[in-house]
Amino acid sequence: MTASTAQDLQPAAAELDQASLQRLRELDPDGKNHVVERVLQAFDTSLQRLLPQGEQAFAASDRDALRHVVHTLKSSSASVGALELSRLCGDIENCLREYGIEGLGAPWAALRHEAGRVAGAVQSLLGREKAGCA
Amino acid sequence: MTPAYPLAVEPGIKPPEVLLVDDDEVNLLLTAIALRERGFAITESSGGEQALKQLADWAPDIIVLDAMMPGLDGFDTCQRLRRMPGYENVPVLMLTGLDDDASITRAYQVGATDFFVKSTQWSLLAGRLHYLLRASRTRIELERSKAKLARAQDLARMGSFDWRRHSASGLGLLQLSPEGLRVLGFLPAERVSLRNILRRVTAEERPAIKSWLRACMHHSTPLKKDVRLKMLDGSECVIHMEAEPEFNEHGHAIGYTGIVQDVTARREYEQHIQQLANFDALTGLPNRHNLVARMERAIQHARRLGHSCAFLLIDLDRFKIVNDTLGHAAGDELLMEVARRLRACVRHSDQVAETALEAVGARTHRTLEAVGRLGGDEFIALLPEIADDDDAQRVAARILEVMRDPVLVGGQECFVTASVGIAVYPRDGHTVADLLRNSDVAMYSVKATGKDASAIYSPQLAGQGRAKLELESALHKAIERDELVLHYQPIVDVRSARMSGAEALMRWQRGSTLVPPGDFIPLAEESGLIVPLSEWALREAARQARIWRDNFGFDDTISVNLPSRMFERSNLGEHIHQSAQAYGIPHRTIKLEITETGLMKDLQQVIPSLEKLKSLTVEISIDDFGTGYSSLAYLTTLPISELKIDRSFVQNLGITTESAGVVTAIIAVARSLGLRVIGEGVETLRQMEVLHRLGCSLMQGFLFSRAVPPDELQRWLQQTVLPRKAPWIGQADELRDGETAPRRLRRR
Numbered sequence: 001m002t003a004s005t006a007q008d009l010q011p012a013a014a015e016l017d018q019a020s021l022q023r024l025r026e027l028d029p030d031g032k033n034h035v036v037e038r039v040l041q042a043f044d045t046s047l048q049r050l051l052p053q054g055e056q057a058f059a060a061s062d063r064d065a066l067r068h069v070v071h072t073l074k075s076s077s078a079s080v081g082a083l084e085l086s087r088l089c090g091d092i093e094n095c096l097r098e099y100g101i102e103g104l105g106a107p108w109a110a111l112r113h114e115a116g117r118v119a120g121a122v123q124s125l126l127g128r129e130k131a132g133c134a
Numbered sequence: 135m136t137p138a139y140p141l142a143v144e145p146g147i148k149p150p151e152v153l154l155v156d157d158d159e160v161n162l163l164l165t166a167i168a169l170r171e172r173g174f175a176i177t178e179s180s181g182g183e184q185a186l187k188q189l190a191d192w193a194p195d196i197i198v199l200d201a202m203m204p205g206l207d208g209f210d211t212c213q214r215l216r217r218m219p220g221y222e223n224v225p226v227l228m229l230t231g232l233d234d235d236a237s238i239t240r241a242y243q244v245g246a247t248d249f250f251v252k253s254t255q256w257s258l259l260a261g262r263l264h265y266l267l268r269a270s271r272t273r274i275e276l277e278r279s280k281a282k283l284a285r286a287q288d289l290a291r292m293g294s295f296d297w298r299r300h301s302a303s304g305l306g307l308l309q310l311s312p313e314g315l316r317v318l319g320f321l322p323a324e325r326v327s328l329r330n331i332l333r334r335v336t337a338e339e340r341p342a343i344k345s346w347l348r349a350c351m352h353h354s355t356p357l358k359k360d361v362r363l364k365m366l367d368g369s370e371c372v373i374h375m376e377a378e379p380e381f382n383e384h385g386h387a388i389g390y391t392g393i394v395q396d397v398t399a400r401r402e403y404e405q406h407i408q409q410l411a412n413f414d415a416l417t418g419l420p421n422r423h424n425l426v427a428r429m430e431r432a433i434q435h436a437r438r439l440g441h442s443c444a445f446l447l448i449d450l451d452r453f454k455i456v457n458d459t460l461g462h463a464a465g466d467e468l469l470m471e472v473a474r475r476l477r478a479c480v481r482h483s484d485q486v487a488e489t490a491l492e493a494v495g496a497r498t499h500r501t502l503e504a505v506g507r508l509g510g511d512e513f514i515a516l517l518p519e520i521a522d523d524d525d526a527q528r529v530a531a532r533i534l535e536v537m538r539d540p541v542l543v544g545g546q547e548c549f550v551t552a553s554v555g556i557a558v559y560p561r562d563g564h565t566v567a568d569l570l571r572n573s574d575v576a577m578y579s580v581k582a583t584g585k586d587a588s589a590i591y592s593p594q595l596a597g598q599g600r601a602k603l604e605l606e607s608a609l610h611k612a613i614e615r616d617e618l619v620l621h622y623q624p625i626v627d628v629r630s631a632r633m634s635g636a637e638a639l640m641r642w643q644r645g646s647t648l649v650p651p652g653d654f655i656p657l658a659e660e661s662g663l664i665v666p667l668s669e670w671a672l673r674e675a676a677r678q679a680r681i682w683r684d685n686f687g688f689d690d691t692i693s694v695n696l697p698s699r700m701f702e703r704s705n706l707g708e709h710i711h712q713s714a715q716a717y718g719i720p721h722r723t724i725k726l727e728i729t730e731t732g733l734m735k736d737l738q739q740v741i742p743s744l745e746k747l748k749s750l751t752v753e754i755s756i757d758d759f760g761t762g763y764s765s766l767a768y769l770t771t772l773p774i775s776e777l778k779i780d781r782s783f784v785q786n787l788g789i790t791t792e793s794a795g796v797v798t799a800i801i802a803v804a805r806s807l808g809l810r811v812i813g814e815g816v817e818t819l820r821q822m823e824v825l826h827r828l829g830c831s832l833m834q835g836f837l838f839s840r841a842v843p844p845d846e847l848q849r850w851l852q853q854t855v856l857p858r859k860a861p862w863i864g865q866a867d868e869l870r871d872g873e874t875a876p877r878r879l880r881r882r
Contacts, residue, residue, distance in 0.1 A: 023254055027167050035167055042159040071202050071231070075252055076160035 015121040020081030037129045043080045044122050046072070051115055058101070058108055067096045070111075082118040085111070138767040150267050152609035155185040155211065156200040156229070161252070165198075168256035174263065182206025185213055193220060196267055199246070201230045201237045209237075209244045216245040223273065225266040229584040245468050262718035287313040297328065297377070298389040299351075306389065317396050318373065319365040329433040334363040336370065339833045354379040354387040360397060372401040390638035416466055417473035428502045429566045432518040436559050438517075444526035446515040447573035448476065448533060451585040458702070459739055461520035464544035464755055469511065471543070472550065475536040479529060480515050514573075523558065523590055530554045530588035535632040538586070539840040553580035554588035562591045567845050572596065581660070606661055608644065609654055613703055617643050620674050621841035622692070624850070625812060628822060629831040633855060635690040635725070637834060638675045639841045640667065659697055670699045673713045675724060678844050680717035685848060691725040693755055698732035707750050722751045727778070730762035737768065748773035755812075760800055770807060777804045779830065781815025794824065801829045819865050837862055 021036065050069045057065035070101035074089035088111040095104055152174045156162040159180070166176045176862055177194065179185040183206050185197070197215070201208035207227055215221045222231060228241035228249045241249045247270075287293055293314025298307045305328040312322050318334070320326050335343050339362055350357050357377040365371055377392020412424035420428065431443060435442045440804050450472065457465035481503045502518040515533065520526050540547040555577025563569040576591040582602070589595070612618050622636040642649035658664040675692040682688030700706055714721050726747065733756060744754055755776035760783055780798050786793035797813070804811040813825045816835030825833060838860070839850050854860050 020254075024164070027164070027171060027256075033167070039160060040164055042163050046159050068202065068204050072158045075231075076158050079160050079164055079254060 014077045015084070015117050016125065017081030020079065020083070024080070029088050037126065039081060040122050040126045040129065042078055044120075044126065045117065046076055047115060047119055048120070051112070054108075055112075058104070062103045063096055065094060066101060070096070073115075079117065080122065082114075082121075085114045085118050088114055096111060137772060149173055150196060150263070151175045151177065151194040152263065153177050153179060153185060153188065153194040153197045155179040155182065155198065155203070155208070157181050157203040158200065161200070164254070165256075165259070169260060169263070172260040174255065174260070176600070180418045182208070182211035182214075185211055187217075189215060189218065189221065192693065193224065196225045196227065196263060196270070198227045198229060198250075200252075201228050201249075209240050211245040212241070212246050216554075221272070223271045223277070224274050227262065227266060257607040284311075284313055287311075288316070291317055291399075292393055293317045293395075294391070294393050295377070296389065296391050299387065310394075314394050317394050318363065319371070331363070332364075336362045336364055351387075351390075354381075357390060357392060360401070370397045371396055373397070411546075414473075414507040417470055417507050419473050419477070419513070420504050422506070422508050425504075425506035425508065425516065426566055427518055428504060428506070429514075429569070432499060432502045432516060433559055433564070433569075435502070435518065439499075440521075441519050442558050442560065443575050444517040444520045444529075444556055444558045445569050446526060446530055446533065446588075447508070447557075447570070447577045448515060448552050449555075449577050449581070450511040450537075451551045451553055451581070452548075453550065456543065456550065458699075459736060460546065460548075466548075467543040468541055468548060468550060469507075471541050472513070472537070473507065473510075475504070475539075476513055476515065476533060479532045479536060480505055480517065520558070523556075526556045527588065527590070530556060534586060534588060543740060553585045555580060556588060556590045558590070571854035578602070605654065606657055606663075609642070609658060609661075609663055612642055612644070613666055618667070618670060618674075619843065620671060620678065621657065621843055622678070622847045623834050623841040624839050624847060625693075625832060625834045626838050627832055628826055628862065628865075631855070631858065631867065633690065633851060634832060635693065636847065637675070637693040637695075637727070637841070638671060638678075638725075639695070640671055641841075649664055652830065659699075664697050665700065665703070668694075668696050669709055671695075672710060672724060673716070676713040676717045676719055679719050679723045681844070681847065683719065686851065691723055691753065693725040693727045694701070695727045695757065698728060698736045698740055701726075701743040702736060704743070706743055707746045707752070710747070710752055711750065720751070722753065725753045725755055725776070727757040729756045729757045730759050733766075733772075734762055743770070744773045758814075760796055766803065769803070774809065776810040776812060778812045778814050784813050784815045784821055784825065784835070785817070788820045794828065797825065797830070798828050805829065819862060820866065822862060 024036050024039055025031075050073050054066060054069040054073075056062075057069060070089040070092045074086050074093060077083075077089065078086035088107065092104060092107050094109060095107065150173075152169060154162060154166055154169070154176050156165065156178075157180055162178055162180065166178050169176050170770045177188065177192075179188055181203055182199075185199070186206075189197075199208035199211055203211075206214075212226050212228065215226070225247040226245065228236040228237070228246040229252050230241065230249050231252060238249050239550055247266055250259060253259070293316060294311045295314045296309045298309075300306045308324055308326060308328050308331075310318065310320070315322060315324060318326070318331060320330075332344065343361055344358075345771065346359065347357075349355075356379065357375055360372050360374050363371050363373050374395040374397040375392065376395075376481050377390040379387050379660075380389050380391055382388045412421060413419065414421040432443045434812075453465065453468065456468055482498070482505055483501045483503060497516045503516060505513055505515045508514050515529060517526060517529060534552060537550060537552045540549055542548075553574040555575065557563060557569040557573035557576060559569055572591040575596050577590045579595045580587050580589045606758065607879070619641050620638040621641050622638055624633045625635040625637060626632065627634040640651055640655070658667050671694050675694050679688060679692050696706075710721060710724055714724060728740070747754060753775040754773065755778055756774055758780045759777040760780045777799055777800060783793045783796050783800075786870065787797060788794075801811050803809075810832060811830050812832040812834065813821075813830050814834055816822050816825065816833045816837045818837060821835075822833060822837060825831075839847070839854075842850065855863070
């Protein structure tokens, strides 16, 4: 299986940066350790946990909690190639550090939307990884 | 359990153990995978609390902490683990965001070893970990080496210090290592200034130390000194301080760096060595070396201050006898007691003030006053300042007085007196050697005139001393040069009017003069020459007996006087045997005379010898009987055969009734013990008559013949005795005719 076939089959997978995924694969060149699968699974679990935490923090205007969510999500999304999501997290993190939680309604919505797309892409890629490695 | 400080983390031998702490599952997983790939042993931890729990019973080589974590974040975790024992120095790498300057600063504040910006470039992270591990190993080695140094310094009781000049404070800034603090007796981590230390310096040394420090600092010269410090417990320590000046790049002195060392023990050893070098091991008194140094200083002081000083040479009178008869242990005991008594006679001080001569007028020379042991039984009392001779004589009198008390050694009471010779600077000499020699001369003059007294040196004494020295060396040669001769005084039996033996008396034919025994026998006894002299006399008597036997059939005995010390020599019997054998005469031809006093003085030592001589049939005669203190109990058991009544009793016979009483008693004792009795010093017919009437028929004295050369004796025998021409013979005949008591048989 190559990146190009994955792209053809599932357009949503294009959300994940190929170079980043390639780096993951390099950690486990022969796929024996299922590194990509484990990392994607870990990311998915993390995303499913962090997003609701973020919603809650945003609703409660809890700056620190929200900051922690975006900080974590920023680096883990970058790891799996969700670069747009990572960038959105970074922006919010900077705003939080410098200005506070006010005025983050639009960026947060954008992040929520992007996160949904990334989750879909991750699910799709996971499905293929599992199928491919089975 | 893994040690808190891993000893060595050798890549390839044992993978470095890493605790990886991150709440982000993705990052944790990725980092772990990447580092495992690169040879690290990873233990994952999802947060600070969990990490601290893991560290409680396991210690990794390095800890990697994500800075941002919910709950206990990386900073708090780092801060806490630094407080856990064993984790003070474990390398901690803090992972931060790229744009997070505040986190980087905080990472260092909480004790992180380094920070690392999160990145997916794993080889960079691995490289950083390797670097930190190596730095940690180096650090551990450094710690161990420091610990070793500290231990070594501890053992050497040494520590280091730095002192920096400081414009605000004249005393500068002092920094002492923990070992240095300990050496100086301060608490660990106590802040100590130079002033604190100076306060510990003993009061008498402080001013000198202060000015010395000032001078050194002023000139930036190296510091090196031993300083006495008072410790908190009141004890005194000797601290050796050594430091080199330090200069900045401009060549300005900025301070000192150096060491302090507790050398108290070493100083004590040095003092012990000093003690051994300067004091007599037996008595603890200053020894010859120390005495001479003191005497030299006393002379210097006396010269400067224009006063006199005196040296008293003290020699024990009968030490040799004690040593020879009671043994060396007893001799040592005696010397110790003597030393103790002598010390009490002067203001003795062991410690001589170090103050040099410049302290004129300070009278420091008085500390030189002491009694010391020159060697053997010779002691010196040094009086560094005397007003006149009386001062010295007073001390001498005190010394003689304390010596007269009996000394108990080896369970026996000994009477030891001393002879003291005094020499006074500057009158009797200007150097130690001169004064010692002259005190010796004075001391010998005391010995020569009866001992147990003191004498001040005078040039006339030196003359006598020289004469005596010459006499002694001449006497040495007298034997080789055949200058000694034996004269013989006949012993007669007035009853039979015939000679019954002869007493050999030594004479010294020195050139044209005949030296009487009184002039050289005491010297011979003193110098030990009496032994070869006595041996010669025994041989010579044997030779003469043979000549007389050949000439006129002599078959009587020749009496030879021996000092008691000859009887203590185990080879006396052997010597007599050889002499007799050499001339083919029986042993009994030689009779030995020992004075009553000599016999009683050394009785225990002499008895075995007497027994042995008896077995050789050599008879023993007791000379000068009645003058000493004989125990009758001893007389009954001693293997003796003859008593010679001292001439003093004989000379008074017919003059005082007491003499007759004593002589009667002696004769009675002799008779009851079956001993022969001989009257000595018979000069008149009256004396002869009384003696004979009292029961003593064996006599010698000028009445019959003085001591004469052997040829003369033979002539006397042939011309006087045999022709029965002498006046005493007629008298003797009368006495014999009137005698009614049975005649005593003369043993032959």
